[in-house]
Amino acid sequence: MEKTNKIIVGISLGDANGIGIEIVLKTFLDKRMFDFCTPVLFGSNKVISFHKKALNLNSNVHGIHSLDKIVHGKLNLINISKEEFKIELGKATADGGKFALKSLSSALEALKKNEIDVLLTAPINKDNIQSKEFDFPGHTEYLEENLEGKSLMILMTDELRIGLITGHIPVANIAEAITPELIAKKVAIMEHSLRQDFNISKPKIAVLGLNPHCGDKGVIGKEDDEIIKPTIEKIKETGKLVFGPYAADGFFGSKTYKQFDGVLAMYHDQGLAPFKALSFGNGVNFTAGLNKIRTSPDHGTGFDIAGKNVANITSFEEALFSAIKIFRNRNEFIELESNRLQSK
Incomplete structure (x- = not known):
């Protein structure tokens, strides 16, 4: 592989029956994308060919046998398996899931070995x-289990970053899951990520309340007064700019979020519902807190439009550019921190 400063972006292709392959192929029809990075798809020649034919796309895909054979300026494809995957566009099938997992696990292994950036x-x-x-x-x-660090899901655009205190858990379990330790941990991850990954030297973070109206002084729940507020005050004593709790409806309705570098929601839909209402199709899912960088578009498999060549690539493009920018920011931060420590 020729030496270059191009960032190597490994791409897992998702469900074989969804829109993942479509948005990837359509993104790299624009040759200017190769000025920013070198993409490597973890997939199958046969699966890619099926999608190209179904979508009538003339994408040039360059097959490679190993990652040391990457060619810059090309859309590289490394075959992940000799197994045959039956494609049924628009359907959730076992083969679609197997392909997604094989693509993801292969890309993750390359990431861990620093074969992709x-x-x-x-x-x-x-x-x-x-x-x-x-x-x-x-x-x-899955990524937290297989990489180093503790994760924080952040949904982001240029003007809004929302992290989640609790992630994919049932609503019935949310209140008991929210502890002072968990809040402090998620605040620490977001604060560090804002400094390291976004070049914000003194980030300002808002924390949303759990109950409607932040509990109305205990009338609608005690968690805000007994857990969240004291935890925020204790974190403030460390010098971090953390504020709240804020009632989510008024916080987003009044656009107060624009005053902060990051927002922490107590649970999945409290953060993602307003985020997607404000920016669906343009947002990026970033996994903060880990030793490696991963981004994704803010939408799902799109089974209802798979194979119709109508999928919007904007969110995928934003995820690509975000990964590149975060990679550069993080390397710069690490270098500056190293120089600062050496000078002491």
């Missing part, structure tokens, strides 16, 4: 991907 994941179906190897609610938990 960042990981960009196309959407999976959280049901048919389940297996002995993948017994997780989603990408985030």
Whole structure:
């Protein structure tokens, strides 16, 4: 492989029956994308060919046998398996899930070996991907299990970053899961990520309340007064700029989120519902807190439009550019921190 400063982006292709392969192929029809990175698809020649024919796309895909044969300026494809995968566009099938997992696990292994610089994941179906190897609610938990660090799911655009205190857990379990230790841990991950990955020297973070109206002084629940507020005050004593809790409805309705570098929601839909209402199709899912960088588009497998050549590539493009920018920011931060420590 020729030497270059190009960032190598490994791409897992998601469910073989969804829109993942479509948005990847359509993104790299624009030759200018190769000025920013070198993409490597973890997939199958036969699966890619099927999608190209179904979508009538003339994408040039360059097959390679090993990752040391990557060619810059090309859309590289490394075959992940000799296994045959039956494709049934628009359907959630066992083969679709097997392909998604094989693509993801192969890309992850390359990421761990530093054979690729960042990981960009196309959407999976959280049901048919389940297996002995993948017994997780989603990408985030799987990556945390296989990489170093503690994860924080952040949904982001240029002006809004929402992290989740609790992730893919049942609503019935949310209140008992929220502890001072968990809040402090997630605040620490977000604060560090904002400094390391986004070049924000003194990040300002908002924490949302759990109950409607933050409990109305205990009338609608005591968690905000007894757990969340004291925890925020204790974190403030360390010098971090952390504020709240804020009632979620008024916080987003009044656009207060624009005053902060990051927002922490107490549970999945509290954060993702307003995020997607404000920016669906343009957002990025970033897994913060881990030793490797992973981003993805903010949408699902799109089974209802698979094979119709109508999938919007905007979110995937944003995920690509975000991964590249975060990679550069993080390397710069690590270098500056190293120089600062050496100078002491």
